[in-house]
Amino acid sequence: MKKTNLLTLVVALLLTAVFALAACGGPGDDNPDEPGVNPGGKTIVQFAGRGSADEEANYTRFLSQFMEENPDIIVNPNWYADESSYAQGLQNAGRNLPDVFMMDDRDFLAYVDANRLLDISSYVEQETLNTMFPSSYEKYYYNSDNFKLGKSEDAGLYGLPKDQGPYVLVYNKELFNRCAQVVGYTGGYPSATDPMTFTEFSELLATLCNETTRKTVRSDLYGIGAYEMQAAIYSNNANYFDDTATNSRITEKNFTDALQFIADLNLKYNVMPAAADQASSNGYQRFTGGSAIFCFAGPWDCTAFWRDLTFEWDIIPVCVGEAEGAVSTAWVGSMAYSVSANSKVKAAAVKLATYLATNEDSQRTQYQIGQAIPNLIEMATNEYINDTKGLLSGKNPASRSVFIDTVDGIRDASDKVTGKQRAQYYTYSSVWYADFEEYLNTQGLWSGAKTAAEICNAYNSTFQLALDEMKASLG
Amino acid sequence: MKRSKLDRKEHIAAFLFILIPLIGFALFTVGSMFFSFMYSFTKLNPIKHYDPFFSIIGDIWVGFDKYKDLFTHELHSERFFRAIGNTLVLLLSVPLGMLAGLLVAALLNNRKIVGSKIMRMLFYLPAVSSAVAMNLLWRFVFNHEYGLINMLLHNTGLKWLDDYALIKTAIIFKNVWGGLGGTMIMYLAGMLNISRDYYEAADIDGANGLQKFFRITFPMLTPITFYLLIVGVIGGLQSYVDSDVFAQGNVGAQTIVYFIWKRGIGEWNYGLASAASVLLSVVIMAVTIVQFRFSNRWVFEE
Missing domain, CATH: 3.40.190.10 (Periplasmic binding protein-like II)
Incomplete structure (x- = not known):
C-alpha cells in the first residue's frame, strides 16, 4: 500500500514536470549572455x-x-x-x-x-x-x-x-461569347487598356444579360455577382475622407453617385443579384460557378482559378465614373x-x-x-x-499588364489606369468600414428603399464621429 | 479525529493529480476573468499599450466610461442593444431543444420501436460533428436559391440568410437540431435510471401511458431538465459561431459575444469589449443563481 502511494506520488510529480517542461523553449534558444545569438554563435x-x-x-x-x-x-x-x-x-x-x-x-x-x-x-x-x-x-x-x-x-x-x-475586373470569356452570340453583340471583348465608364459597363451587361440570355444561356445568369464599393468610389474621383482621413466626404455627389451606380446594377439594369441573393451566393461563387460573366479578382486568385476554372478568362481595368477628373482606380x-x-x-x-x-x-x-x-x-x-521565362505558358490572364498598369499608376497622359491603397490603410482601425457597409445594408440602399444620397447624409455625423475617434487614437 | 500518515499521503497524492487542472483553472479562467474585469475600467489597446498592464494602468484608467459607452455611445450602444435582443431571441432554442430531446428520448425509450438503437446513434451524430462544418452545411440547407428547405417548401423564396427575422428562425431550428442528440442522450439516461417499481405501482393503479409519463417520468427527469436548462442558457448567452459562421455577420444574428469579438479584436477596444464581457458574466451568474434558487420548487429529488 505504502509502495503504491509512493509510486502514485512519483507519477504525479513526473506528469507535472513533463507539462511544465513542455511549455519551455526549443533548441534554437538564445544565449543569455548575448540575446538573439545561440550558443553556437549564430x-x-x-x-x-x-x-x-x-x-x-x-x-x-x-x-x-x-x-x-x-x-x-x-x-x-x-x-x-x-x-x-x-x-x-x-x-x-x-x-x-x-x-x-x-x-x-x-x-x-x-x-x-x-x-x-x-x-x-x-x-x-x-x-x-x-x-x-x-x-x-x-x-x-x-x-x-x-x-x-x-x-x-x-x-x-x-x-x-x-x-x-490590385483588385480588378475579371470576366468569363466563354460565357461572354455565348451571351454575345445570342443577342448579336459584335463589340468584342472589353479593352484591357481603355476602361469602360460606369454607363458603358452597365449597358454592356444589360445587353449581354437579359431575359433572352437567361432563357437560352442560363436561367441564373448575371452580368456581375457583386461590385466592389471602393473601386467604384475611387474611380468616380471620390473618397470616404479627405487626405488626412479626418473629415468625412461621404455626402459628396461623386461619392453617392458611385454607390448609386452599384445599386442600380441591380435596381435599374437587373444585371447584378439583389443583396439578399448575394447573401445566398457571393460574386466569387457565381463567377467560378459560371453564372456571372464578371467578377473582381486579384493576383492571388490565379492559384484557385488555374486549378478550378474550366473556362477561359481575362482581366480588365475597373470601370471609371463619369465625374470630372475620374480615373479608373482599383484598390490595391x-x-x-x-x-x-x-x-x-x-x-x-x-x-x-x-x-x-x-x-x-x-x-x-x-x-x-x-x-x-x-x-x-x-x-x-x-x-x-x-512571360519571357515561359513559366505562365497557356495560363490566364492574357492581359497581365492590367495588374502591372494598376500598380504602376499614372505616369503620363497616356495612362488611364491606376491603383490606390484600401481605405482602411489610411485609418487607425478598420471597424468603421464594416460599420458603414452594415449601415448601407440595413438602410435599404441595395433594395432601393432609400437613395445613396439620403443614406449617406443620414450617416454622416456618425461617420465623422468614427473618424474623430480614430484620429484621437493616434500619438 | 486525527488523520493517519497514510491518509495524509493519499490526500497529497490526490491533490497533486488535480494540481495541473487547478493551475490551469486559476491561470486561464480566474486569471482571465480578473484581467477582463480590470481591463473594463481602462482604455486598453493592445497595440498601443503593450507594456505590463499594471505598470500602465494609471495612464489608461477611465473608470466606468466603457460601461457608459455600452449604453450611450453613438457608435456602440445601438449595436450592443441589438446584440442583447438577438441573443435573447436565439435563447428560444434552449427550451425548444429540450422539448424535442425529451420527445425523441421518450419515443426511442420504447423498446417496441424497431431500430431504436440505430436511431439513437443517428440523432447523436450532430453532437460529435464539427460546429463550424455543421454551420457551413446548414448555410447550404437554408440557401434560398438552391437550399433544401426552400425546395421542400416549394420555392416560396423565403430569404433565410438575408432577412433579419428569418435568420433567427433558421438559427433556432439549426440549434434545436444540433442539440437534439446530446439532450436526447441525457434524457434517455435519466429514463433508464427511473426505478421500474414506480411504473409497476402505476400499472396496478390503472394509469395509462400519458399519465405515467406526466406523473412519473417527467417529474423524475426534472434534475436533468434543470441541468440542461442551466447549461443551455449559459451556452446560449455565449453564442458566437452562429453569428460568425452561419450568419456571416448578418445584423439580425449578431450576438453579445460577436459584439465583444468585433469591438475587442477588430477595433482593439479591449476596454469596451471587457465591459461587455463583465456584464455578460454578471447576467449569466445572476440567471444561474435565480435558476438554482427556484429549483427546489420544481426539481424533484429522491
Missing part, C-alpha cells in the same frame, strides 16, 4: 507569416535559401494558416513581436504609430528600393510627428512589400515585411526582410504559383508580362 531571427499550406512550403524554401546564403543566421519560422489567429497573435505579443513579420497594410498605421516597428531606412539602400515599384514600398513610410503616411521629408520606412494586390491590398522595434537582431532581421521582398527567386515563385505579381519593376514589366 544569430537567431524569429519570423512570423500567414497563408496557405502551399505558401508555407514556399516560404520554407525561401528561408532555407536565405540561411544557405547567410550561414551565420538561423531563421525560426512561425506560420499561421488562419488570418484571425495571426492578427491576434501579433496583438497580444506585447514586447515580444517576432523579429520579422508580415504586416497587413490595414493594421500598419496602428502598429507604426505605437512605435512597434523599426525604422529601416538607414539599413536599406535606396538602390535596393529603386528596383521595386514606388507604390509598393512608399506606403510604408510614416512620419510620427505629423501622423502622415507615405513618403515625405523626415518620414521613416517601416516595412518592405511582400506583395501588391498589400502586406509588408516589418521588423520589430524591439528586435535584438535588427541587422539580420532587416537582411531577411529585404531578401524576401527583393529576392528574384522568391518573386518569381510568387507569380509562377499565381499568388502575387512581382514587386521588382524589371521582372514585372518584362519577364512577367511577356
Whole structure:
C-alpha cells in the first residue's frame, strides 16, 4: 500500500514536470549572455507569416535559401494558416513581436504609430528600393510627428512589400461569347487598356444579360455577382475622407453617385443579384460557378482559378465614373515585411526582410504559383508580362499588364489606369468600414428603399464621429 | 479525529493529480476573468499599450466610461442593444431543444420501436460533428436559391440568410437540431435510471401511458431538465459561431459575444469589449443563481 502511494506520488510529480517542461523553449534558444545569438554563435531571427499550406512550403524554401546564403543566421519560422489567429497573435505579443513579420497594410498605421516597428531606412539602400515599384514600398513610410503616411521629408520606412494586390475586373470569356452570340453583340471583348465608364459597363451587361440570355444561356445568369464599393468610389474621383482621413466626404455627389451606380446594377439594369441573393451566393461563387460573366479578382486568385476554372478568362481595368477628373482606380491590398522595434537582431532581421521582398527567386515563385505579381519593376514589366521565362505558358490572364498598369499608376497622359491603397490603410482601425457597409445594408440602399444620397447624409455625423475617434487614437 | 500518515499521503497524492487542472483553472479562467474585469475600467489597446498592464494602468484608467459607452455611445450602444435582443431571441432554442430531446428520448425509450438503437446513434451524430462544418452545411440547407428547405417548401423564396427575422428562425431550428442528440442522450439516461417499481405501482393503479409519463417520468427527469436548462442558457448567452459562421455577420444574428469579438479584436477596444464581457458574466451568474434558487420548487429529488 505504502509502495503504491509512493509510486502514485512519483507519477504525479513526473506528469507535472513533463507539462511544465513542455511549455519551455526549443533548441534554437538564445544565449543569455548575448540575446538573439545561440550558443553556437549564430544569430537567431524569429519570423512570423500567414497563408496557405502551399505558401508555407514556399516560404520554407525561401528561408532555407536565405540561411544557405547567410550561414551565420538561423531563421525560426512561425506560420499561421488562419488570418484571425495571426492578427491576434501579433496583438497580444506585447514586447515580444517576432523579429520579422508580415504586416497587413490595414493594421500598419496602428502598429507604426505605437512605435512597434523599426525604422529601416538607414539599413536599406535606396538602390535596393529603386528596383521595386514606388507604390509598393512608399506606403510604408510614416512620419510620427505629423501622423502622415507615405513618403515625405523626415518620414521613416517601416516595412518592405511582400506583395501588391490590385483588385480588378475579371470576366468569363466563354460565357461572354455565348451571351454575345445570342443577342448579336459584335463589340468584342472589353479593352484591357481603355476602361469602360460606369454607363458603358452597365449597358454592356444589360445587353449581354437579359431575359433572352437567361432563357437560352442560363436561367441564373448575371452580368456581375457583386461590385466592389471602393473601386467604384475611387474611380468616380471620390473618397470616404479627405487626405488626412479626418473629415468625412461621404455626402459628396461623386461619392453617392458611385454607390448609386452599384445599386442600380441591380435596381435599374437587373444585371447584378439583389443583396439578399448575394447573401445566398457571393460574386466569387457565381463567377467560378459560371453564372456571372464578371467578377473582381486579384493576383492571388490565379492559384484557385488555374486549378478550378474550366473556362477561359481575362482581366480588365475597373470601370471609371463619369465625374470630372475620374480615373479608373482599383484598390490595391498589400502586406509588408516589418521588423520589430524591439528586435535584438535588427541587422539580420532587416537582411531577411529585404531578401524576401527583393529576392528574384522568391518573386518569381510568387507569380509562377499565381499568388502575387512581382514587386521588382524589371521582372514585372518584362519577364512577367511577356512571360519571357515561359513559366505562365497557356495560363490566364492574357492581359497581365492590367495588374502591372494598376500598380504602376499614372505616369503620363497616356495612362488611364491606376491603383490606390484600401481605405482602411489610411485609418487607425478598420471597424468603421464594416460599420458603414452594415449601415448601407440595413438602410435599404441595395433594395432601393432609400437613395445613396439620403443614406449617406443620414450617416454622416456618425461617420465623422468614427473618424474623430480614430484620429484621437493616434500619438 | 486525527488523520493517519497514510491518509495524509493519499490526500497529497490526490491533490497533486488535480494540481495541473487547478493551475490551469486559476491561470486561464480566474486569471482571465480578473484581467477582463480590470481591463473594463481602462482604455486598453493592445497595440498601443503593450507594456505590463499594471505598470500602465494609471495612464489608461477611465473608470466606468466603457460601461457608459455600452449604453450611450453613438457608435456602440445601438449595436450592443441589438446584440442583447438577438441573443435573447436565439435563447428560444434552449427550451425548444429540450422539448424535442425529451420527445425523441421518450419515443426511442420504447423498446417496441424497431431500430431504436440505430436511431439513437443517428440523432447523436450532430453532437460529435464539427460546429463550424455543421454551420457551413446548414448555410447550404437554408440557401434560398438552391437550399433544401426552400425546395421542400416549394420555392416560396423565403430569404433565410438575408432577412433579419428569418435568420433567427433558421438559427433556432439549426440549434434545436444540433442539440437534439446530446439532450436526447441525457434524457434517455435519466429514463433508464427511473426505478421500474414506480411504473409497476402505476400499472396496478390503472394509469395509462400519458399519465405515467406526466406523473412519473417527467417529474423524475426534472434534475436533468434543470441541468440542461442551466447549461443551455449559459451556452446560449455565449453564442458566437452562429453569428460568425452561419450568419456571416448578418445584423439580425449578431450576438453579445460577436459584439465583444468585433469591438475587442477588430477595433482593439479591449476596454469596451471587457465591459461587455463583465456584464455578460454578471447576467449569466445572476440567471444561474435565480435558476438554482427556484429549483427546489420544481426539481424533484429522491
